Amino acid sequence: MLATLIYRSRLTHALDPSLLAELVKEANIRNAELQVTGVLLFNGDQFLQVLEGPAEGVNAIFNRISRDSRHSDIVELLRDFAPERRFRGRGLVLFDLRQNKPGVALRTILKFGTLKYHLARHDRVYKFIRDFIATPASERRVETFSAARWRLQSKASPFAAIGLPLQENQPCQFAFQPIVDPGRGTISSLEALIRGPDGGSPQDYFASIPEQKLHEADLASKGWALAMARQLGIGNHKVAVNLLPMSLVKIPGAVDILLGHITRNHLDPEQVIVEVTEDEVISSYDEFTSAIRQLRAAGIGLAIDDFGSGFAGLSLLAKFQPDKLKIDRSIVTDIHMHGPKQAIVKAIVACCAEMQITVVAEGVEKIEEWCWLNAAGIERFQGYLFARPVLNGVPAVNWPLRVSR
Ligand code: C2E
Ligand code: MN
Ligand code: MN
Numbered sequence: 387m388l389a390t391l392i393y394r395s396r397l398t399h400a401l402d403p404s405l406l407a408e409l410v411k412e413a414n415i416r417n418a419e420l421q422v423t424g425v426l427l428f429n430g431d432q433f434l435q436v437l438e439g440p441a442e443g444v445n446a447i448f449n450r451i452s453r454d455s456r457h458s459d460i461v462e463l464l465r466d467f468a469p470e471r472r473f474r475g476r477g478l479v480l481f482d483l484r485q486n487k488p489g490v491a492l493r494t495i496l497k498f499g500t501l502k503y504h505l506a507r508h509d510r511v512y513k514f515i516r517d518f519i520a521t522p523a524s525e526r527r528v529e530t531f532s533a534a535r536w537r538l539q540s541k542a543s544p545f546a547a548i549g550l551p552l553q554e555n556q557p558c559q560f561a562f563q564p565i566v567d568p569g570r571g572t573i574s575s576l577e578a579l580i581r582g583p584d585g586g587s588p589q590d591y592f593a594s595i596p597e598q599k600l601h602e603a604d605l606a607s608k609g610w611a612l613a614m615a616r617q618l619g620i621g622n623h624k625v626a627v628n629l630l631p632m633s634l635v636k637i638p639g640a641v642d643i644l645l646g647h648i649t650r651n652h653l654d655p656e657q658v659i660v661e662v663t664e665d666e667v668i669s670s671y672d673e674f675t676s677a678i679r680q681l682r683a684a685g686i687g688l689a690i691d692d693f694g695s696g697f698a699g700l701s702l703l704a705k706f707q708p709d710k711l712k713i714d715r716s717i718v719t720d721i722h723m724h725g726p727k728q729a730i731v732k733a734i735v736a737c738c739a740e741m742q743i744t745v746v747a748e749g750v751e752k753i754e755e756w757c758w759l760n761a762a763g764i765e766r767f768q769g770y771l772f773a774r775p776v777l778n779g780v781p782a783v784n785w786p787l788r789v790s791r
Contacts, residue, residue, distance in 0.1 A: 388471060389441035391448055392464040392514050394725070395433045395457040396528060403430070409456060410480045413447075422447055423473045425495060427518055429483045432528060433457065434518040436511055438471050452723075459530055463514060463725035472511055474500050488519045495519075531722050531757035538771075538784035543573075545618040545780040552778075553610075557603070558582060558591055560611045561775035562618070565626070565746055565768045568756070568786055574766055575624035575659065578611035579775050588628075601633040605640055609647040612658070616651040618780055626659040626689060631668045634660075634677035641680040648686075659687035659710065663695070664702050671705070678706055689746075694730065707741050715749025718769075722758040735763045753786065 397403065406428060417423065420443030424436040435451075437444045452460055473479065479498060483491055495515060506512060543564070552559065559581040564573045582591035595603045608627050615625040634640045648655050660681060668674050681688060689710035690702055694717045703711070713734060721727045738745045747759045750769030759767070773781040 387441060388438060388468050389444045390464065390466045390468050390472070390511060391437045391444050391462070392511065393435055393448065393451070393460055393462045394518070395435075395451070395460040396431060396530075397428070397433065398456050398458050401456050403428075406480065406482070410478060414477045416450075417443075417447060417478050420444075420446060422478075423471055423475065424478055425473055425498065425515070426478055426480045427483060427491075427495075427515065428480065429518070429523040429526075431523040432526065434463075434514065436473065436515070438468065438473065441467075459528055461723055461725050461728070464510060466510070470500060472499050472509075483519060492516060492519050529758075529761055531754045531761075533753040535789055536753050536757075536786045537789050539787050540782045540784050542782045543780040545576075545620065547779070552583075556583070556610060558607050558610060559585065559778055560607075560614050561777045562614075562780045563768060563775035564773050564780065564783055565766055566772045566783055566785075567765050568767065568772070569760070569765055571785060573623060573783065575626050576615065576618075576620060576780060577626040577628075577661070577768065577775075578615065579628070580607055580611070581777055585777055601630060601636045604630050604633040605637050605643055608644060609650075612647045612651045612653060614778065616653065620653075620657070622657070624657050624659055624687070625653070626661050626687075628661045628691065630666050631662045631664070631674055632666055634662075634681075635668075635670055635673045641677055641684065641686075644681075644686070645684055655685040656687070659689050661689040661691040661710075661712065663691045664699060665692070675705070692748075693734065703737075708743060710744045710746055711738055712746045712748050712768075713764075715769075718747050718749050718755055718759070719751070720755065722752075722754040728758070728762070731759065731762055731764075739763070756786065 410426065420439060422437055422439035422443045424438050427434040437447055451457055481491060481495060486494065492515070560578040561581050562576045562578055565575045565577060566572070567574050580588045580591055582594065592600060608629070611627050612625065637643065645655060648658055678688060687710065688706065688708040689712055690706070690708045691712045692714040693703070693711050695714035711734070713731065717727050717730060721731060735745055744766060745764050746766040746768060747764050748768050750756050750759070750767045750771045752771060756767060756771060771784065773783045775781070
């Protein structure tokens with residue numbers, strides 16, 4: 387199968403652009419061996435490269451480029467399959483856009499294309515090329531997100547010591563993970579993540595419960611989560627708990643039960659956020675809607691969890707505008723290197739700004755991911771980069787500090 391890949395990158399500052407021909411010569415030999423063809427556009431600062439050929443060859447070349455110190459800020463823009471090559475028999479052709487007017491450059495490149503794609507103005511590859519040529523280097527703002535500019539400084543949590551003793555008859559435990567606002571240096575909330583009596587994962591814990599008791603156990607566990615939050619001395623901080631949507635529907639008086647747990651632990655309903663996903667099919671929307679209304683009327687916050695994972699989708703967002711929307715880790719991972727993920731997150735950010743919904747990015751593990759997301763307008767983060775969940779306690783937070791030069 388014929389694979390197509392487009393990426394954009396920058397020429398490392400240290401490299402003299404006059405050495406570009408050298409780079410292309412090398413690439414041509416390697417690409418020919420792997421039967422990869424394509425074009426390389428250079429605008430004086432950035433590259434746009436189209437690679438096409440057998441998938442293994444294309445991947446091998448892209449992996450190599452990703453490690454090549456002459457390229458920086460590599461962002462994958464397109465990965466697709468095609469019935470035929472767009473640049474058949476051409477090896478790698480370099481177009482230095484500084485030497486041509488945009489219109490001339492585009493026409494020249496199109497002449498290199500195969501006839502079919504030459505005419506295909508709706509072709510995504512064509513459109514990427516056209517867009518790259520049309521936007522001068524000076525108008526393309528490319529931000530460099532270098533991890534080397536940051537270091538992490540660990541600061542102990544302001545909460546009670548970790549390792550709360552287990553109560554008698556306690557069926558489950560909780561690990562707490564901070565959600566942080568590094569710009570302000572504040573912990574905005576703590577998420578309570580369920581663990582089995584032996585410390586096992588949520589999956590293991592729920593698997594150990596008979597199916598007909600699942601929702602009851604889920605709701606009841608929130609009593610333990612909130613009791614722990616109180617013992618940790620969360621003060622004015624917020625605590626987020628996860629609930630299966632149907633736990634709010636199937637258990638009669640679920641919201642009142644939750645409110646009971648809140649008041650019993652001397653917490654304010656406004657300090658509590660319920661996170662839901664569409665992980666489980668919401669079978670009765672009317673009852674779910676009524677539960678959400680009760681939650682909101684009591685002052686309890688609502689967050690849509692795992693947004694973009696395929697479960698918590700746009701329909702949930704259209705039906706219930708939450709206070710918070712948490713972008714799933716699958717979208718966050720390597721966002722600084724992935725054009726499609728970037729486009730999706732920009733749209734989510736714009737959409738939430740319009741609806742006055744706070745966006746949280748989940749599963750942030752790399753400085754570069756955080757930097758990219760922050761530049762896109764996200765202020766709240768959760769992930770191993772900042773803190774891993776800690777059983778029966780709250781971990782220290784790693785705060786990013788700019789390295790002074
Ligand atoms: P979630 O609510 O999206 O919670 C985030 C999960 O991602 C947690 O896994 C957390 O440990 C993990 N995580 C956080 N940061 C990172 C990171 O940087 N990298 C990676 N790889 N993972 C990260 P955990 O604790 O295993 O929970 C899994 C899921 O179980 C939760 O996902 C939530 O959907 C569910 N869950 C947890 N507690 C409860 C509960 O009390 N009730 C219900 N119904 N579901 C729960
Ligand atoms: Mn959650
Ligand atoms: Mn999540």
